[in-house]
Amino acid sequence: MSTTESSSGKTLVWGLFLLMLVLHQDKWWWDDGTFVFGFLPIGLAFHAAFSLACAALGWVAIKMAWPHDLEAFAETETTAAEKEEGSS
């Protein structure tokens, strides 16, 4: 994936994330107790659908904004001096 592709992918993912944050504040049907599918209060149904959308956003983020550069950085050879910390 080119840098341009990755950068536009990140912008898209951030945009969707912010949109989701706004959609989460679903004040418009706080007083509505209507059932969806005959048993699920609409407020709960909306947030269950929101959870599904979160999973979809995760999939989009992995496809379009995966940090390949960071992965490559971590997988390169490390000297003993660099590993002075940790490694119990």
Add this chain to the structure above:
Amino acid sequence: MSTLVVIVCYLCLLLALGFYSSRLFRGTSKDYFVASHSIGPFLLLMSVFGTTMTAFALVGSTGKSFERGIGTYGLMASISGLVHAAVFFIIGIRLWAFGKKYGYVTQIQFFRARFESDGLGYLLFPILVLLVVPYLLIGIIGAGKTIEPVTAGAFPTIFTDPSIPAWLGGVPPWLTGLVVCGVVLAYVFMGGSRGAAYANTFQTIVFMFMGLVAFVFIVKALGGIDNAGNVAARITEDGKIVQDFRFDKKAGALAKNVPPKPIGRLLESDRANELANVQPHFTRTPIDVEFNKKNPKTGKISSFERQLGIPFLTFITYLFIPLSVGMFPHLFQHWLTAKSAKAFRLTVIAHPLCIMVVWVPCVLIGAWASGLLPPGIPPPAVLSAMLKLLVGDPILTGLLTAGVLAAIMSSLDSQFLCMGTIFTNDIVLHRAGKEKYSDKQIIFIARAFIVGIVVLTYVLAMWAKDANVFDLAIWCFSGFAALFPLVVAALYWKRATKEGAYAGIIAAMVVWFYYFRLSGYGGEYVVGPGIVPAAICFVASAVALVAVSLVTKPPSKETIDKFFPDAA
């Protein structure tokens, strides 16, 4: 008694799993602490989900929904699906890269290196322990509250002082806590982090499956999915809160209360017309009500006030609370030591789905319970009381209760182990040097510290046995959320300095403790019109960190080059 036998069998199964994982244990401290970096995608998902969803998810969410209604799901579950996945992606993968590159195992090792400060580790260690303890407490409290009602009547001559008379002969919370701590300790001792990961995976599958089974049986007892929604408490034209149904245990079916049974009243009587026939647990705008409560020991009727629904400002500011996952020690450790970056992919996608599968049924059960259980029942006991009332079969009740215990224990194990790892690596070995102790001695030190933490947690759990599981968990999450600016600054802001880190941590903890004290040490608390303390703690920490960093000397070039490879 059959219920208890099933629960005991489940605990024995866990011990057997611990014994099996001990056979895979390689005997080294590295294997004990981080399973030799062998945790792949599925184990990572189950471990992360299992540890973040403790008694809080099953027992707490049902109880909170019983108190406040379906808004509980948006308050914690759906926002966690979004924020947790984002934190795994933005923070987790970057931490994995540094863990892989430089060999860090614990968050204190990472912060010490990033902020070039040994002292920072000594400041962070007691804070992390202090914040994890409430999370451990809710597991033990939740287990006690779950087992006592479902085993009521099993030992009427032995356990003669129940929490309420109806639970006479049930296994008391002190004994449940002792057994749960013992079992978790046993398999953590035997298998170390691999044992904990296996047990987590097994238990997470058990509690997700059993949660769904419980839901199916409860729905069936309520007359089917289409009828279940009618059961929740309702407001009448004259402002009373009534229960339209009761559960007839002999017939094994719902029966109509004629006339409906009043259990409380609206405090804002002028809203009675507007709210007539509304089931307040299915809406979210706050409604102040007064409920009747019968003292189970004296029979005396008294009243108490409760707010149903959720203030909108509270709902918005709750989004700060899931940020806590960015600073939870056991998650930090999982991130630093995961097998590969790709191991995160499944967690990022599936974590919100797992939350949904567990929370939607629990929140519904809690809301339905408002129409069947007395309003004064302790919220942590709502789930088990519904099981006891609606699922008559003792074996099935035992299996379902084992599912609740699975959720609780799958959190305790990782936390215990993580505390032992931090203490051993960041305090003992950091001071004395790695060469001073053999591998066996290192494992012994970790185990000894874990035993100390377990004893402390158990004593505190017995002292705070009536604490609200949901609220106590929120205080724990709030503390970690307040520290979130620290990890963001460490990873993404080159100008963040050692002094800034100190200031951020101290500000977070001072503000957190101030509000924790005001809450009566663990009660529900909001500031002003409904702002959750986590939001204020977060802002205080971020402001202190940024302000002090800007007026102090920037980190060395070596540190910048090491932690900001893209800028080097």
